[in-house]
Amino acid sequence: MKNSIIVLTLLFTTLFFGQDQYTQGMQKAFSLWGEGKSTEAANMFERISTVEQDNWLPYYYVAQINTIASFGEKDEKVLKQQLDKAQEFIDIAKAISPNNPEIMVQQAMTHTAWIAFDGATYGMTLSGKVAALYAKAEQLAPENPRVIFSKAEWDMGSARYFGQDITPYCADVERSLELFANFKPESTFHPNWGADRAEATLENCGKK
Structure with missing residues (x-):
């Protein structure tokens, strides 16, 4: 009985501190983002994602930050790096949380960033996908x-x-x-x- 209590105590302590570290890390990432330090915030979310592998939220925010940074970007190489990173993390988020309307909106935004950069090249291939994503998201939520x-x-x-x-x-x-x-x-x-x-x-x- 005593051993069981010790095991349970250790388990709850581990869970508590793990959750506390997650909370602190997320708060720090949002604080950096609020200060305009988007790259640092994305890096923090990415570090959190390596620990919180079953949690779609840090992956979502890495994708969101990279997507937002891509609107108005003129350098195609930089744009591609950012949007490839966004897509990588969206794909993981979708695997963790399928049919998630929030992730669908983020995916649509990432496609839209490509269209905004070069509508002639990407509009034909991605516009239909964006419309379909919003239609499905609206149906779900x-x-x-x-x-x-x-x-x-x-x-x-x-x-x-x-x-x-x-x-x-x-x-x-x-x-x-x-x-x-x-x-x-x-x-x-x-x-x-x-x-x-x-x-x-x-x-x-x-x-x-």
């Missing part, structure tokens, strides 16, 4: 504000590209803001971004 907003943002970009009116999609942005107001992430570290971008987008729609 119709109340997720990032899904609704990101899909609306994509639809607006497509409409602008073809010289069409973006107004029909403003209602979707407005709906996403209602969802953002009531959204509660599963944990402190689960995705919770997008409300500020939705606000800015709605202003451009002349709705607010």
Whole structure:
């Protein structure tokens, strides 16, 4: 009995400190990101992922940081390095958490970064994939504000590209803001971004 208690105590202690290290590491990574140190933050998330191999979140954030950095990047070599890294980590995240709408949105964003860099080259091959990802994400999570907003943002970009009116999609942005107001992430570290971008987008729609 005594030995069992010792084993259980050691087990709970290990779990506690392991979780504590994860929490501290994630907090540090988000802090670096908030300070504008994106490379350092991505490196921290990557280090966490080597320990938290069954947790999709650190992989997701490595992909997100590299994708965000790619928008506006003019050097194709740098862009490819960043987006290849993003895709590598998205693939792992998808393997850990299949049919995850948050990961689908991230995958769509990574494809969009390629399209934004060279629409003539990548638009034909990736636009359909982006639209399909958003359609599936919306089917799986119709109340997720990032899904609704990101899909609306994509639809607006497509409409602008073809010289069409973006107004029909403003209602979707407005709906996403209602969802953002009531959204509660599963944990402190689960995705919770997008409300500020939705606000800015709605202003451009002349709705607010």
